[in-house]
Amino acid sequence: MSHTRDNWLTSLFRVWRREFYLVFHDLGVMLFFFALPLFYPIVYTLIYNPELIRDMPIAVVDHSRTAPSRELARMVDATDGLKVYQYAPDMEAARRMMNRKEVYGILEIPAGYARQLGRGEQANVTYYADVSLLLRYRQALFNLTDLQMAIATRHQQEKIASGGLLLQDIGGSPIDSQSVMMGDPTQGFASFIMPGVLVLILHQSLILGVAMLAGGSAERRRRNGGLDPMSVDAPASATLIGKTLCYTTIYIPMALYALHFVPWMFTLPHLDSMLDSLVYILPMTVAASMLGFCVASFVTEREASLMVVVFTSVVFLFLSGLTWPRYAMGSFWQLVGGFIPATWGIEGFIRLNSNGATFAQQSHPAMMLWGLAALYFALAWILTRRFGLFAGARRTSPRTV
Structure with a gap:
């Protein structure tokens, strides 16, 4: 043995x-x-690497041409992930820029954007995304969602303040939520x-x-x-x-x-x-x-x-x-x-x-x-x-x- x-x-x-x-x-x-x-x-x-998309160029089609619509475009341009590459006169011109890969998204602001905000109504803004690379779509979605929440909170504060309450008494959203990406803190x-x-x-x-x-x-x-x-x-x-x-x-x-x-x-x-x-x-x-x-x-x-x-x-x-x-x-x-x-x-x-x-x-x-x-x-x-x-x-x- x-x-x-x-x-x-x-x-x-x-x-x-x-x-x-x-x-x-x-x-x-x-x-x-x-x-x-x-x-x-x-x-x-x-x-x-780098793991995140920064300053992704997009085109803005502003049908409203008002101060609130220009402010929205400036706020989009100020985000980390998006950059206003050019203002397009219409959707056809914006699509041509996307076909030439000059931009990877189109933000269309409707004609009644400022009027709806002034009435306290819900204003709709359309974003057309190039999903050939999901990283670009993901970055645009995150930035636009954060921007939407910030604008909604600000208008809510202004609306309540117009009723006689002090701004410092308004805490914005009643629930403050934070995302913790376990295992991927950079979201990369x-x-x-x-x-x-x-x-x-x-x-x-x-x-x-x-x-x-x-x-x-x-x-x-x-x-x-x-x-x-x-x-x-x-x-x-x-x-x-x-x-x-x-x-x-x-x-x-x-x-x-x-x-x-x-x-x-x-x-x-x-x-x-x-x-x-x-x-x-x-x-x-x-x-x-x-x-x-x-x-x-x-x-x-x-x-x-x-x-x-x-x-x-x-x-x-x-x-x-x-x-x-x-x-x-x-x-x-x-x-x-x-x-x-x-x-x-x-x-x-x-x-x-x-x-x-x-x-x-x-x-x-x-x-x-x-x-x-x-x-x-x-x-x-x-x-x-x-x-x-x-x-x-x-x-x-x-x-x-």
């Missing part, structure tokens, strides 16, 4: 060592394991989406590298009568665990860099500790490696691994809940998303990193990741035993190709 265990551990070490050799002698795999996690987080974060898009994207980058680069290694092994088997001379003749369990240990060893520093140093460099939310992140990212790395082994059963060429990313990246992004909350999805899609390690990795990491939760409070996603790791390990073990995905020659030479 002891001799069998020693042989198994020796096989495990040989697989781990040989996998390191294969990784560092394959330029394509090194690009996916190192270059992609190193540079993609910086490129993505630079795209979304990068602070919102980048923590999850960083986890997805690690997840996808790992699966892509594993699939490319498997494609290379499949090509060597075709050239050598069904045996891969670069593989180690070892039990299926030792092969899977040894390879996973290699990938985990490589991805620990990659995870530290992507999940802690990148948010620190760009002042993104990073409230968790390194220890919490490592303890949490570890099961996701193991589960993603095991999923990569299962995906590798469909990869017969190195180039085919690129198709894995093409067909999975967008799907994984949507199912993770970053672009649409998971609770609003149908039961079927929630079930499918639950089988993707990145889904639980993103959910748990965002709560740790952005919302300041403790690891004990986020034990459920961690347990789900370990469960997926066990599930995909069993599936990969069956595929390896049945189809010989990593079949190695009895006698191998490190230089044999």
